[in-house]
Amino acid sequence: MSDWIYAVILGVVEGLTEFIPVSSTGMLLLTKQALGLTDVNWDTFIVLIQLGAILAVVVLYFSRLWKVVLRLPSDPRARRFALSVIVAFLPAAVLGVLLHDLIKQVLFESPRVICISLILGGVVLLLIDRYAPHPTRDDAMALPLPTSLVIGFFQCLAMIPGVSRSGATIVGSMLMGVEKRAAAEFSFFLAIPTMAGAFTVDAWKNRHELAHGHMGLVAIGFVVSFIVALGVIRAMLAIVTRRGYAPFGWLRIAIGGVGLALLMRG
Template sequence: MADWIYAVILGLVEGLTEFIPVSSTGHLLLTKSLLGLPDGFWDTFSVMIQLGAILAVVVLYFQRLWSVFLRLPSDPQARWFAASVVIAVIPSAIVGFALHDLIKNVLFESAPLICVSLILGGVVLIVVDRWSPRPRENDAMALSFWRTVGIGLFQCLSIVPGVSRSGATIVGGALIGIDRRAATEFSFFMAIPTMVGAFALDFWENRDVLTADNLGVIAVGFVVSFVAAVLVVKTMLGFIARFGLTPYGWWRIAVGLIGLGVLQFAGS
C-alpha cells in the first residue's frame, strides 16, 4: 500500500479523535500497529500531523483568540484568560519534558497498556457522566485560579497513552466543578500550546528523519487531520451537551476490548 494511503488513514484517525475523549494517541498507535507500519518515521509522522488538528482550533476560534490578543494591554479578563491557559499547561509540560524518553520509548510501545487504559478510561467517563458534582463555573475563558491549576494537573494523566488528553481535562474539569461544555472548550485552548510544544520537541529530536522525500506524505496527513478536526470541533460541543460523555466511554471500552482480542489472537 502506498505511503500516502497510510497518511490519509492516520490523518483521519488523528483528526477525528484528537478532541474527543477517546485518546488520539492510543488510536494512532493501535492503527499504526494494525497496518504493520515500522517505528521511526511513522512515530514522528503521528506527532507532526497533530499540528494539523491544532490548527483547526486556531481557525475556528480565531476571532475570539484574536480579540483576546488585542485586549491584552487593557483588559484584565483577557490577561487572566491568557495566563490561565499558560498555568494549566505548565504541569504537563514539566512532566512531559522530564519523562519524554520513558513516554516515547516505553509507554508508547506497550499496546496492552494502551488497550487497558482505553477500557479503564471508558469506565471513568461513564461513571463521571452519571455522578459528578454540580458545576459551579461555566465560562471557559474565566475559570478561577485553583480550578485552572486542577484541570492542568489532570492533564498530566494523559502522558499514559490511551488515557486521552481531552478526556483527562474534561473529566477532571467535571470533577472539580466545571461545566462539561466549558471544560471541553478549555481543553481546546489548552491543546494549542500543549501540542505545539510536543510538535517542536519531537521535530527537533527527529529532524534527521525528515527528508524531502517524506515531507509530501506528512503534508497529506496534515491536511486530512486538519479537515477532520474542523468537523469534530464544530460538532463536539453540541454533541456533549446533548448526549454527554457516555457514548465516548462505550467506544473506548469496545476499542480496548477489540485491541486486547487482536493482541491475544496475534500472540497465540
C-alpha cells in the same frame, strides 16, 4: 500500500480522535500497528500531524482568541484567560520534556497498555458523566487559576498512551465544577500550546530524519487531520450538549475490549 495512503489514513484517525475523549495517540498507535508500520519515523509522524488538528481549533475559535490577544494590554479578563491556559499547560510541559524518551521508547510500544487505558478511561467517563459535582463554572475563558492548575495536572495523565488528553482534562474540569461544554472548550484551548510544544520538541529531535523526505508525508497527514477535525469539533460539542460524555465512554470500552480480544488471539 503506498506511504501516502498510510499518511491519509493516520490523518483521518487523528482528525477524528484528537478532540473526542478516546485518546488520539492510542488510536493512532493501534492503527499504526494494524497497518504494520514498524518504522520509528511513523511515531514521529503521529506527533507532528497532531498540529493539523490543533490548527482547526485556532480557525474555529479565531474570533474569540484574537479578541483576547487584542485586549491583553487593557483587559484583566483577557490576561486571566491567557494566564489560566499557561498555568494549565506548565505541568505537562515540564514532565513532557523530562520524560520524552521514556514515553516514546517504552509506553509507545505497549498496545496492551493502550487497550486497558481505553477501557478504564471509558469507565471513568461514564462515572463522571453521571456523578460529577454540580457545575459552578460555565465559561471556559474565566476559570480560576487553581482550577486551571488542577486541570493541568490531569492532563499529565495523557502521557500514558490510551489515556486521552481531552478526556483527562475534561474529567479534571468537571471534578472542579466546570460545566460539560465549558470543560470541552477549555480542553480545546489547552490543546493549542500543549500540542504545539509536542510538535516543536519532536520536530527538533528528529530534524535530520525530517529533512530527508518525510516532510511530504507529514504535510499530507497535517492537511487531512485539519480538515477532519473541523467537522469533529462541531459534532462533539453538539453531542456533549445533548447527551453528555457517556457515548464516548462506551466507545472507549468497545474499542479497548476489541483490541484486547485481538491481542489475546494473536
